Amino acid sequence: MPDTLCRRCGGDLDSHLLCPQCRQPMQMICTKCAKTTEVQFHSGCLYGDVLCHTVAALA
């Protein structure tokens, strides 16, 4: 469930980082204060799976 409003100032969020695999937004940025949200991976997305496995392997 992607965020729709900035948690800091309540401003509108815009797409900041798009998933290169499925073109869904992975990270949002506030149009007012430029705060970015945490990167979110998509269930069933191959790119997110690869990233998660890479992070797990490094941890």
Ligand SMILES: [Zn+2]
């Ligand atoms: Zn994706």
Ligand SMILES: [Zn+2]
């Ligand atoms: Zn904001």
